[in-house]
Amino acid sequence: MKSGELKTVARMRRKTATLRHWRSRRRLPSRSCYPLIAALLFACAPRPEAVDEAPKPNVILILADDLGHGDTGYTGVSDIATPNIDRLAAEGVQIARAYANGPVCTPTRAALLSGWYQQRTGADRVIYVREREVGMDPSIELLPKFLKEAGYATGVFGKWHLGFPKEGYPSRKGFDEFVGFVSGNIDYFAHTDRLENHDLWRGEEEIFSDRYFTDLIGDEAVDFIRRHAREPFFLYLPFNAPHDPFQGPEHRDTAGDQRVTRVVNRKRTVLKSMVESMDANIGRILDSLDAEGLAEETAVFFMSDNGGVPVVSTNTPFRGYKTTLWEGGIRSPFYARWTGRFPAGRKIEDTPAISMDLFATTLAIAGVSLPADRIPDGVNLLPLLDGSGGIDRDTLYFRYRNPRGVLQKAMTQGGWKYLSDEKGEEHLFHLAEDVGEEHDLKEAEPERFERMKKTWSDWETRVLAGAPALPEYRP
Numbered sequence: 492m493k494s495g496e497l498k499t500v501a502r503m504r505r506k507t508a509t510l511r512h513w514r515s516r517r518r519l520p521s522r523s524c525y526p527l528i529a530a531l532l533f534a535c536a537p538r539p540e541a542v543d544e545a546p547k548p549n550v551i552l553i554l555a556d557d558l559g560h561g562d563t564g565y566t567g568v569s570d571i572a573t574p575n576i577d578r579l580a581a582e583g584v585q586i587a588r589a590y591a592n593g594p595v596c597t598p599t600r601a602a603l604l605s606g607w608y609q610q611r612t613g614a615d616r617v618i619y620v621r622e623r624e625v626g627m628d629p630s631i632e633l634l635p636k637f638l639k640e641a642g643y644a645t646g647v648f649g650k651w652h653l654g655f656p657k658e659g660y661p662s663r664k665g666f667d668e669f670v671g672f673v674s675g676n677i678d679y680f681a682h683t684d685r686l687e688n689h690d691l692w693r694g695e696e697e698i699f700s701d702r703y704f705t706d707l708i709g710d711e712a713v714d715f716i717r718r719h720a721r722e723p724f725f726l727y728l729p730f731n732a733p734h735d736p737f738q739g740p741e742h743r744d745t746a747g748d749q750r751v752t753r754v755v756n757r758k759r760t761v762l763k764s765m766v767e768s769m770d771a772n773i774g775r776i777l778d779s780l781d782a783e784g785l786a787e788e789t790a791v792f793f794m795s796d797n798g799g800v801p802v803v804s805t806n807t808p809f810r811g812y813k814t815t816l817w818e819g820g821i822r823s824p825f826y827a828r829w830t831g832r833f834p835a836g837r838k839i840e841d842t843p844a845i846s847m848d849l850f851a852t853t854l855a856i857a858g859v860s861l862p863a864d865r866i867p868d869g870v871n872l873l874p875l876l877d878g879s880g881g882i883d884r885d886t887l888y889f890r891y892r893n894p895r896g897v898l899q900k901a902m903t904q905g906g907w908k909y910l911s912d913e914k915g916e917e918h919l920f921h922l923a924e925d926v927g928e929e930h931d932l933k934e935a936e937p938e939r940f941e942r943m944k945k946t947w948s949d950w951e952t953r954v955l956a957g958a959p960a961l962p963e964y965r966p
């Protein structure tokens with residue numbers, strides 16, 4: 492046997508000896524070495540081995556809940572300190588024009604995990620706490636399933652909000668591990684929903700804890716990273732902060748008191764405490780990546796699921812709030828850090844991204860092809876993020892019917908936006924020069940207005956064709 496072949500055999504034996512040993516050896520080499528490494532693998536090893544040797548970076552998706560675009564230090568405010576979220580931005584890439592798929596919780600989560608416009612999943616409205624029989628179509632396969640099949644350990648800690656039936660629980664959708672709740676929000680100490688049902692689960696088993704929920708997410712995330720440090724992992728962290736009830740970690744005496752936590756404590760100072768607690772737990776997670784030596788091979792993404800809410804949030808510099816399709820209802824901070832691949836401190840100004848892009852992006856990081864049934868609504872952002880190229884997409888669509896029955900419509904194309912707002916009034920804005928949506932150009936640009944309106948309508952016809960639907964909500 493030639494020395495090269497002996498080395499190959501020795502390498503294969505080493506690989507099977509222990510996963511820990513293999514993982515510790517698979518630090519990402521500099522990208523300039525990739526062609527040489529690829530050529531050596533092709534020449535020396537059978538193809539299946541070459542596939543197995545491909546690095547499988549870890550992915551962490553952090554999703555804040557109702558965090559306003561302006562509510563992180565990096566995007567503008569000075570009264571809330573978010574040094575760890577800011578660190579993600581400073582050490583990674585910021586996409587300045589990032590959108591949540593929906594202006595409320597459930598739709599954005601459906602889009603994020605399916606890679607589709609949420610309308611294709613049927614989950615294009617909020618699932619309310621009284622709707623105990625309602626859930627997203629259980630036949631729809633979600634992101635963790637494809638990663639699990641590719642050898643990833645998968646975990647979700649936090650808020651699910653894709654339905655109540657157990658057939659749709661994270662444990663049935665490809666997540667090995669789940670600790671969290673399935674309704675739209677819980678008391679941070681009592682872990683009860685608005686109807687005072689206890690809502691805290693490990694897998695499908697009800698559990699009880701007295702931990703402040705944001706800290707509980709941090710605990711579980713750090714423990715998951717430690718336990719899976721020597722194998723590829725996918726970690727989805729949908730924090731419920733700073734969604735109401737308004738309770739910071741110092742407000743244990745408000746446990747279970749909805750009058751205080753929904754009304755009295757609806758204050759900027761309480762929101763600040765909630766955001767800063769989330770930031771501190773994100774800091775624990777980043778520290779644990781450093782401690783395990785995983786920062787270079789772990790992509791970390793941060794977004795919010797929709798815009799902030801009136802009174803307490805800052806959607807600066809945008810107009811509108813959660814539940815509307817004004818920019819303030821759907822714009823989100825977007826930070827992506829992967830020190831092994833993305834440049835530090837880069838800001839992408841003009842190219843928009845949207846929650847569902849994280850589906851294709853995560854699969855691309857894992858080296859997994861887009862599933863055959865997946866119409867590519869969301870796109871792989873890697874070329875944009877690592878600076879190697881751009882993305883081929885010019886138009887984004889939004890559609891949301893609120894509980895009062897008004898269908899809101901929006902579409903961005905280039906620097907322009909068509910909007911039919913929460914009152915049913917139509918507008919045309921030149922976002923590129925008017926991010927605050929103050930100057931309606933519908934009368935000045937009638938042809939553009941009609942063209943964009945028709946494009947939106949054609950999209951609606953396409954996206955709803957054959958799609959499942961949730962039962963109609965009756966308040």
Ligand SMILES: [Ca+2]
Nearest residue numbers: 556557596796
């Ligand atoms: Ca939300």
